[in-house]
Amino acid sequence: MKKFAALFLTVSMVCGLAACSSNSGGGSSDGGSESKDEGGSDGKVAINVIAAQYGQNTKTWWEDFVKEFTTEYPDIDLTVEVESWNDIYTVVNTRISNNDAPDILNIDVFANYQADDLLLPAEDFVSKETYDKMYPAFLEQSNVDGTIWAIPDLASARAMYYNADILKDANVEVPTTWDELTAACEAIKKHDSKIYPWGIDMTTDEGQAAFAYYTWNNGGGFVDDDGNWILNCDENVEAIEYAIGLVNDGYTNSDPANDTRYDLQDMFGAGQVAMMIGPNSIPTYIADGGYSINYEVAPIPTNGGNDSVSAGVMDRFMCFDNEYSDAELDAIKTFFDFFYEDARYSEWVLMEGFLPATSTGGEILAKEDESMASWVDIVGSCNFYPTAKTEWDDVKQGVINAEQQALLGGNVKELLDELQAEIAE
Amino acid sequence: MKNKTFRKAEPYIWILPSIILMAIFILVPIVFVFRMSLSEVSKAGIIRGFSGFANFTKVMNSSAFKLVLRNTIVWTVAVVVLSTVLGFILALMLNNEFRGRKIARAIMVFPWATTLVIQASAWKFIIDTDYGTLNTLLLRLGIIDKAINWTPTAGAYFTWEIACGIFVTIPFVTFCVLSGLQSIDTSYYEAATVDGASYWQQLFQITMPLVSSSLTVSTVLNIIYVFNSFPIIWTITKGDPANHTDTLVTYLYKLAFYNGKQGQAAAVSVIGFTILLICASVYMVYTLRKGDD
Incomplete structure (x- = not known):
C-alpha cells in the first residue's frame, strides 16, 4: 500500500511539475482560424x-x-x-x-x-x-x-563599422577585400593584443547574418537565381572557412557562439573591438550607451572581385x-x-x-x-534573407549549427553538404 | 441513510475543486502534448493529422538528440548529487549552535529567493572573459596579468552552468535536511555519547537514518526541478555551441519556437516526461522499501 501511495505521489508530482514547466504549449486545433466576433456589444x-x-x-x-x-x-x-x-x-x-x-x-x-x-x-x-x-x-x-x-x-541594413582611431594608430587602411581585412587584423593585433580586431556573432540569435555577410560577399548565398537552395556551394564553403579562420587565428572576439550582436556593440563602443558588421542603428546604440568613440561606416569587405553586398x-x-x-x-x-x-x-x-x-x-x-x-x-x-520560403526556419538554424560545429573543429564542407541534403529532403 | 451516504461522499466533494483544477491545468495540457507528439503539426502549430511515432523516430535519429540526452543526464546527476552532498554538510553546520546562526541561515535563503534568470545572468556576468567581474577582481588583486578565458570550450561552459545549478539548489536541500535534523530528539545523541559513539558513528547510525525521509523528498523534487530546469542554461548559453550545452528542455524549446517543429518538440517532452517518471518512481519506491526493511 505504501509503495502504491509512493508511486501515486511520484506520478502526481512529475505530472504537476512537468505541466508547470512545459513551454511547448498545450493547445492545438484542427484548423486555422475561427470566425471573428462582430465587435463589441456597443457596435464597435x-x-x-x-x-x-x-x-x-x-x-x-x-x-x-x-x-x-x-x-x-x-x-x-x-x-x-x-x-x-x-x-x-x-x-x-x-x-x-x-x-x-x-x-x-x-x-x-x-x-x-x-x-x-x-x-x-x-x-x-x-x-x-x-x-x-x-x-x-x-x-x-x-x-x-x-x-x-x-x-x-x-x-535595417548592415555595413562595416570601424574605430577610426584604432585603425589610424595601427597604421591600417580601411579594408575593402578579405585579404586586406586579414592584413588589417594582423596589424591591429600586433599594435595592441588586448583589442579584438574583428567582431563576429555566430549565436543562435544572429548566426544566419554572419553566414549572409561572408557568403553574399563571396558570390554565394542561400539561394541561386531560380530560388533553389545552394547552401553547400563552393563559394559558401570558402566564405565560412574564411570566417572560422579569422576566429582560429585569434583575430575575433573570444566566443563568437555566445557573444551576441549587443555584446559586440558594447565592446565596439568601449573600443575593445576595432571593426564589426552591424545595423544602421549602431549610432543610436552607441549614443544611448554613453560611448564616445571615433567611428566610421564602410561597405562590407568582399572576396574574388565581387561587389560589396549589404544585408537587409x-x-x-x-x-x-x-x-x-x-x-x-x-x-x-x-x-x-x-x-x-x-x-x-x-x-x-x-x-x-x-x-x-x-x-x-x-x-x-x-x-x-x-x-x-x-x-x-x-x-x-x-x-x-529568403524568408518567403517555408524551409527558412530550418535553413536559418541549420547554418547557425554548421557555423558553431565549425567553431568546434567540424569540417565546413561536410557540414554544409549535410545541411543541403537535409533541406533538400 | 441519506446522511450516511452524504458522509461517505463528503470528503470527495471537498477535494472535488482541487481535482477539477488539476485536471484542467495539469492533465489536459499533458494529454495535448501527448496528442501533439503523435501528430503531424504544421510550423504555425496546426495539427494536420495522426502521424504515429514519426516525430519520435525523427528525434531519436538526430545526432543532436543523443548529445542532448547525455547532457541532460550529466546535468541532472551532477547538480542533484553535488547539491545534496553540499546541502547536507551545510545543514549539519547550521544545526550547530554558533554566534550569528540566524544571519547565516538568512543568507542561505538568498540564492533560493532570487529568480533563476537573475542568478544565471549574474553568473554569466561574473565569468565573462571581456568584462566579467571575476577577471576584473583577479586583475586588480594582481593575481593575473591578463584576462583569462574561463569558458574556452563548450565543456567549460557546461561546467559553469552546473556550478550555477548547484549554487541555486543547495539552499533547498539545506532547509529540507535542517528541518529533518531539528526534529531529531537530542536524547539519541546523549545516549550515544554515553555509550562512547564517535561523531561519525552518530552521523551514520542516528542522523542519516532519521533524516532520510527529508532527503528523499528533497532529492525527488530536485530530480524533477533540475531535469526540467530551463532558465540557467538558456540565460547563459542558449544551449550553444551546436547543442553542446543543451538539455532536453532547452532543446525542445528551440525545436518548437526556433525550428517550428512542434510535433518533434512534443515528442522530446514526452520522452523527458517518461524518463523522469521512471527515475523518480524507482528512486522513491527503492527508498521507501529500504525504510520498510
Whole structure:
C-alpha cells in the first residue's frame, strides 16, 4: 500500500511539475482560424494587433498610436499587444493553435502562416494608395506564387563599422577585400593584443547574418537565381572557412557562439573591438550607451572581385484570415492607412533608429537627415534573407549549427553538404 | 441513510475543486502534448493529422538528440548529487549552535529567493572573459596579468552552468535536511555519547537514518526541478555551441519556437516526461522499501 501511495505521489508530482514547466504549449486545433466576433456589444468594430517590441520606445509609441487612432475613429476598438522578440513566436503560435489568431501581426516571418492558408493577400487588407507607397523590392520579399502576402513595416541594413582611431594608430587602411581585412587584423593585433580586431556573432540569435555577410560577399548565398537552395556551394564553403579562420587565428572576439550582436556593440563602443558588421542603428546604440568613440561606416569587405553586398533585414505586417465582414476589413484598411500616413510613419521608423520601407517615408527621412540618405540608398539595394520560403526556419538554424560545429573543429564542407541534403529532403 | 451516504461522499466533494483544477491545468495540457507528439503539426502549430511515432523516430535519429540526452543526464546527476552532498554538510553546520546562526541561515535563503534568470545572468556576468567581474577582481588583486578565458570550450561552459545549478539548489536541500535534523530528539545523541559513539558513528547510525525521509523528498523534487530546469542554461548559453550545452528542455524549446517543429518538440517532452517518471518512481519506491526493511 505504501509503495502504491509512493508511486501515486511520484506520478502526481512529475505530472504537476512537468505541466508547470512545459513551454511547448498545450493547445492545438484542427484548423486555422475561427470566425471573428462582430465587435463589441456597443457596435464597435474590434481589431486586435500583435506587434513586436523593437526597443524601449515601442510600447509607448503604440500606446500613443492607439489613443490617436481611437480618437479619430471612435467606432473602431483597436487593441495592440506588444510582445518581446523572445516571446512573440510563442504567443502567436499558441494563439493560432487555440483558434485565436490575431487580426494583424507585426513580425519578421510570414511563410509558415501563408503555407497553412492563414493569411489574406496584402491587396485585400491594404488600400491601393497605401500599397503603392511600398518599395516594390520590399514587397517582392513577401511574394509566394505571384501573390504578396505581407507588407513591410521597416527595415535595417548592415555595413562595416570601424574605430577610426584604432585603425589610424595601427597604421591600417580601411579594408575593402578579405585579404586586406586579414592584413588589417594582423596589424591591429600586433599594435595592441588586448583589442579584438574583428567582431563576429555566430549565436543562435544572429548566426544566419554572419553566414549572409561572408557568403553574399563571396558570390554565394542561400539561394541561386531560380530560388533553389545552394547552401553547400563552393563559394559558401570558402566564405565560412574564411570566417572560422579569422576566429582560429585569434583575430575575433573570444566566443563568437555566445557573444551576441549587443555584446559586440558594447565592446565596439568601449573600443575593445576595432571593426564589426552591424545595423544602421549602431549610432543610436552607441549614443544611448554613453560611448564616445571615433567611428566610421564602410561597405562590407568582399572576396574574388565581387561587389560589396549589404544585408537587409525587413519586418512585416500580415493579416490573418479571420473571416471578416466588410466593416471589419474596412477597419483594418483604415488602420494601415493611418499607420502609413507619411509623418506618422516617419516617426515610427525613427523611433528605434530603423529605415523606412516606403518611398515617401524614405524621401522625408533623406531630406531631414543626410546620414540617413546614404542608408536609405543602401537599404534599397541590399540582399534579404529568403524568408518567403517555408524551409527558412530550418535553413536559418541549420547554418547557425554548421557555423558553431565549425567553431568546434567540424569540417565546413561536410557540414554544409549535410545541411543541403537535409533541406533538400 | 441519506446522511450516511452524504458522509461517505463528503470528503470527495471537498477535494472535488482541487481535482477539477488539476485536471484542467495539469492533465489536459499533458494529454495535448501527448496528442501533439503523435501528430503531424504544421510550423504555425496546426495539427494536420495522426502521424504515429514519426516525430519520435525523427528525434531519436538526430545526432543532436543523443548529445542532448547525455547532457541532460550529466546535468541532472551532477547538480542533484553535488547539491545534496553540499546541502547536507551545510545543514549539519547550521544545526550547530554558533554566534550569528540566524544571519547565516538568512543568507542561505538568498540564492533560493532570487529568480533563476537573475542568478544565471549574474553568473554569466561574473565569468565573462571581456568584462566579467571575476577577471576584473583577479586583475586588480594582481593575481593575473591578463584576462583569462574561463569558458574556452563548450565543456567549460557546461561546467559553469552546473556550478550555477548547484549554487541555486543547495539552499533547498539545506532547509529540507535542517528541518529533518531539528526534529531529531537530542536524547539519541546523549545516549550515544554515553555509550562512547564517535561523531561519525552518530552521523551514520542516528542522523542519516532519521533524516532520510527529508532527503528523499528533497532529492525527488530536485530530480524533477533540475531535469526540467530551463532558465540557467538558456540565460547563459542558449544551449550553444551546436547543442553542446543543451538539455532536453532547452532543446525542445528551440525545436518548437526556433525550428517550428512542434510535433518533434512534443515528442522530446514526452520522452523527458517518461524518463523522469521512471527515475523518480524507482528512486522513491527503492527508498521507501529500504525504510520498510
